[in-house]
Amino acid sequence: MDFRIEDISPEEISRRLSVVEPLTESVRRLIDAVIRTEVDDAELIAATERIDQVVQTLRSRQRDGSFGTPYTPTFIGMPWGNAAVGARNAIAPPLQIRTESGVAECEMVLGAAYEGPGGCVHGGVAALMLDQLVGEAASTDGLPSFTGTLTVRYLRPTRLGALSARAEVTGREGRKTFVHATLSDDDGVTVEADAIMIAPKGFALPGGEVLPHPATAQEEN
Numbered sequence: 001m002d003f004r005i006e007d008i009s010p011e012e013i014s015r016r017l018s019v020v021e022p023l024t025e026s027v028r029r030l031i032d033a034v035i036r037t038e039v040d041d042a043e044l045i046a047a048t049e050r051i052d053q054v055v056q057t058l059r060s061r062q063r064d065g066s067f068g069t070p071y072t073p074t075f076i077g078m079p080w081g082n083a084a085v086g087a088r089n090a091i092a093p094p095l096q097i098r099t100e101s102g103v104a105e106c107e108m109v110l111g112a113a114y115e116g117p118g119g120c121v122h123g124g125v126a127a128l129m130l131d132q133l134v135g136e137a138a139s140t141d142g143l144p145s146f147t148g149t150l151t152v153r154y155l156r157p158t159r160l161g162a163l164s165a166r167a168e169v170t171g172r173e174g175r176k177t178f179v180h181a182t183l184s185d186d187d188g189v190t191v192e193a194d195a196i197m198i199a200p201k202g203f204a205l206p207g208g209e210v211l212p213h214p215a216t217a218q219e220e221n
């Protein structure tokens with residue numbers, strides 16, 4: 001995993017987010033509109049041309065490859081291309097995750113873009129959201145962890161609409177953190193998951209230097 005440092009202030013992060021988050025929301029509205037529109041073919045073709053013009057403008061200056069996760073020197077992460085929570089990623093579900101020691105939770109409203117079985121949330125989307133939540137719950141002590149194993153049980157279909165999710169650390173063993181998570185609608189839990197999260201041994205800087213992971217350092221001492 002590459003580890004890139006970008007030396008910017010929290011104020012500069014907020015300024016950048018204040019510009020890109022409305023853009024991402026606008027693209028989310030576009031995705032929903034494309035799925036649900038009933039305009040005629042001529043309007044669809046005209047819309048395609050207008051959207052392609054916007055894409056061309058955005059591509060006039062573009063980074064190579066993916067966005068990555070830059071960190072500030074004080075370890076504020078900027079995972080803005082992330083598939084689950086990226087502030088610049090309109091295909092990410094709209095999640096505002098809150099964390100406290102060993103716990104991560106959020107409410108969300110999922111629309112047409114997240115459909116699997118008719119009218120219901122796609123199982124992969126449910127797993128994506130729970131994967132992110134278990135990762136954030138496991139990382140609340142500042143030791144980021146990878147998902148080693150994620151076991152998901154779909155108890156009943158999850159209707160699209162207003163939902164909530166919660167993950168809680170249930171145990172730790174060396175570099176392993178055990179986390180239980182649930183996705184719920186108004187009638188209760190629809191999906192539950194158990195994860196074994198593993199703190200990696202270190203982070204590779206672009207130059208090849210590896211920063212030791214604090215949990216590994218504890219193991220070695």
Ligand SMILES: CCCCCCCCCCCCCCCC(=O)SCCNC(=O)CCNC(=O)[C@H](O)C(C)(C)COP(=O)(O)OP(=O)(O)OC[C@H]1O[C@@H](n2cnc3c(N)ncnc32)[C@H](O)[C@@H]1OP(=O)(O)O
Nearest residue numbers: 075131132135136139142144146147148149196198200201
């Ligand atoms: C810098 C500051 C940041 C600040 C804070 C930021 C917070 C930021 C929030 C992030 C939130 C992310 C949420 C998204 C989470 C993903 O989506 S992560 C992406 C999906 N996962 C992956 O790509 C992981 C791929 N796998 C790997 O990289 C490696 O296999 C792993 C998981 C790092 C383990 O490798 P390793 O360290 O070499 O493991 P190893 O030494 O063999 O084993 C260590 C222990 O783990 C066990 N283990 C190993 N693999 C597994 C496994 N797959 N399943 C179960 N147990 C396993 C072993 O049995 C062993 O157990 P013990 O013998 O100690 O009891």
